[in-house]
Amino acid sequence: xxxxxxxxxxxxxxxxxxxxxxxxxxxxxxxxxxxxxxxxxxxxxxxxxxxxxxxxxxxxxxxxxxxxxxxxxxxxxxxxxxxxxxxxxxxxxxxxxxxxxxxxxxxxxxxxxxxxxxxxxxxxxxxxxxxxxxxxxxxxxxxxxxxxxxxxxxxxxxxxxxxxxxxxxxxxxxxxxxxxxxxxxxxxxxxxxxxxxxxxxxxxxxxxxxxxxxxxxxxxxxxxxxxxxxxxxxxxxxxxxxxxxxxxxxxxxxxxxxxxxxxxxxxxxxxxxxxxxxxxxxxxxxxxxxxxxxxxxxxxxxxxxxxxxxxxxxxxxxxxxxxxxxxxxxxx
Amino acid sequence: xxxxxxxxxxxxxxxxxxxxxxxxxxxxxxxxxxxxxxxxxxxxxxxxxxxxxxxxxxxxxxxxxxxxxxxxxxxxxxxxxxxxxxxxxxxxxxxxxxxx
Numbered sequence: 001x002x003x004x005x006x007x008x009x010x011x012x013x014x015x016x017x018x019x020x021x022x023x024x025x026x027x028x029x030x031x032x033x034x035x036x037x038x039x040x041x042x043x044x045x046x047x048x049x050x051x052x053x054x055x056x057x058x059x060x061x062x063x064x065x066x067x068x069x070x071x072x073x074x075x076x077x078x079x080x081x082x083x084x085x086x087x088x089x090x091x092x093x094x095x096x097x098x099x100x101x102x103x104x105x106x107x108x109x110x111x112x113x114x115x116x117x118x119x120x121x122x123x124x125x126x127x128x129x130x131x132x133x134x135x136x137x138x139x140x141x142x143x144x145x146x147x148x149x150x151x152x153x154x155x156x157x158x159x160x161x162x163x164x165x166x167x168x169x170x171x172x173x174x175x176x177x178x179x180x181x182x183x184x185x186x187x188x189x190x191x192x193x194x195x196x197x198x199x200x201x202x203x204x205x206x207x208x209x210x211x212x213x214x215x216x217x218x219x220x221x222x223x224x225x226x227x228x229x230x231x232x233x234x235x236x237x238x239x240x241x242x243x244x245x246x247x248x249x250x251x252x253x254x255x256x257x258x259x260x261x262x263x264x265x266x267x268x269x270x271x272x273x274x275x276x277x278x279x280x281x282x283x284x285x286x287x288x289x290x291x292x293x294x295x296x297x298x299x300x301x302x303x304x305x306x307x308x309x310x311x312x313x314x315x316x317x318x319x320x321x322x323x324x325x326x327x328x329x330x331x332x
Numbered sequence: 333x334x335x336x337x338x339x340x341x342x343x344x345x346x347x348x349x350x351x352x353x354x355x356x357x358x359x360x361x362x363x364x365x366x367x368x369x370x371x372x373x374x375x376x377x378x379x380x381x382x383x384x385x386x387x388x389x390x391x392x393x394x395x396x397x398x399x400x401x402x403x404x405x406x407x408x409x410x411x412x413x414x415x416x417x418x419x420x421x422x423x424x425x426x427x428x429x430x431x432x
Contacts, residue, residue: 268362268375268376272373272375275366276373286368287353290366294357294364294366298357298364301359302359
């Protein structure tokens with residue numbers, strides 16, 4: 001099928017059972033019907049209605065009239081987002097072109113033979129589905145979250161700040177993993193966080209010391225590995241109200257005796273802190289998209305306490321920090 | 333001499349308005365701005381947020397002062413004028429506010 005001759009397949013598969021070439025996966029609180037296999041995702045319940053469909057088109061991307069929205073460059077990688085009549089086009093230098101319907105319900109990947117499958121999957125489960133979710137009104141943050149009792153605590157911050165480590169440690173201490181890497185927050189009242197993909201990505205040194213389940217890759221120093229195999233009881237399966245958001249601020253272990261401490265951010269600081277951690281940067285989503293992100297971040301920050309968590313970088317004190325976070329969540 | 337007299341770019345009667353090249357939102361009584369020019373975020377306190385609301389349309393320092401005097405009855409007019417001018421000059425230097 002050439003998408004140039006037909007609208008994006010928003011409704012075409014919505015009410016059908018998955019075909020021989022598609023599978024339904026549970027992800028981000030919804031169902032992804034995909035022509036690409038995702039070994040990192042669990043199967044959706046039989047008979048589920050898809051929230052998003054991912055199709056693969058082996059033709060060239062259609063020549064839509066495109067309006068530039070924004071771009072992002074990270075070392076040799078480059079993303080560019082444009083808008084056309086029926087949706088948005090995301091072009092990623094290392095995996096090709098993705099067209100995303102205006103309502104976020106369908107994603108078409110234009111097959112690129114040179115693309116590494118893992119990279120294509122990471123774009124689908126990262127920027128592409130983040131855009132689809134933001135078009136549906138969600139706030140997509142770079143972070144991790146764990147449910148403790150009836151509420152969830154979230155950790156946001158740049159790479160290497162310990163988000164996944166804390167989420168894993170809290171999960172192994174009795175919490176339920178909500179999500180890792182991409183946090184999908186509904187800015188309603190109360191703000192809730194949707195369950196993610198049921199796995200975490202840990203740096204090899206942490207994967208080696210934490211009591212985690214199944215490590216899917218060989219541990220290589222300086223490389224992240226996917227940890228799966230959490231028991232059902234350790235995974236959140238429904239949206240969970242956000243009780244607190246921690247903006248991580250690592251502290252060198254020799255500078256303080258404690259495991260960690262926190263300080264509350266005022267609403268404007270909290271909004272800025274969250275807006276800094278959106279999965280899709282403002283430079284990529286443009287003025288209108290950034291405005292929507294900022295409004296969503298403000299709505300969350302107005303309701304959910306946002307703290308700077310000064311976490312001491314010391315594996316020996318990780319358990320103490322986890323107990324402290326659990327204690328904080330119990331008194332709030 | 334008023335501080336605005338020393339600043340050639342901004343007089344009491346110069347209209348200013350919020351730059352269109354940014355997005356903003358209210359949060360509690362404060363405001364947050366994102367400049368699309370450089371990707372920087374800026375937080376405004378309650379008074380700054382009030383000024384920001386006023387300059388969504390072109391306004392002069394005098395007009396802003398008069399509006400704030402109604403909102404903040406404890407504000408002293410001359411000090412208020414000085415603070416507004418300083419605030420606007422800083423915003424102009426960050427290209428968050430345009431001279432009209």
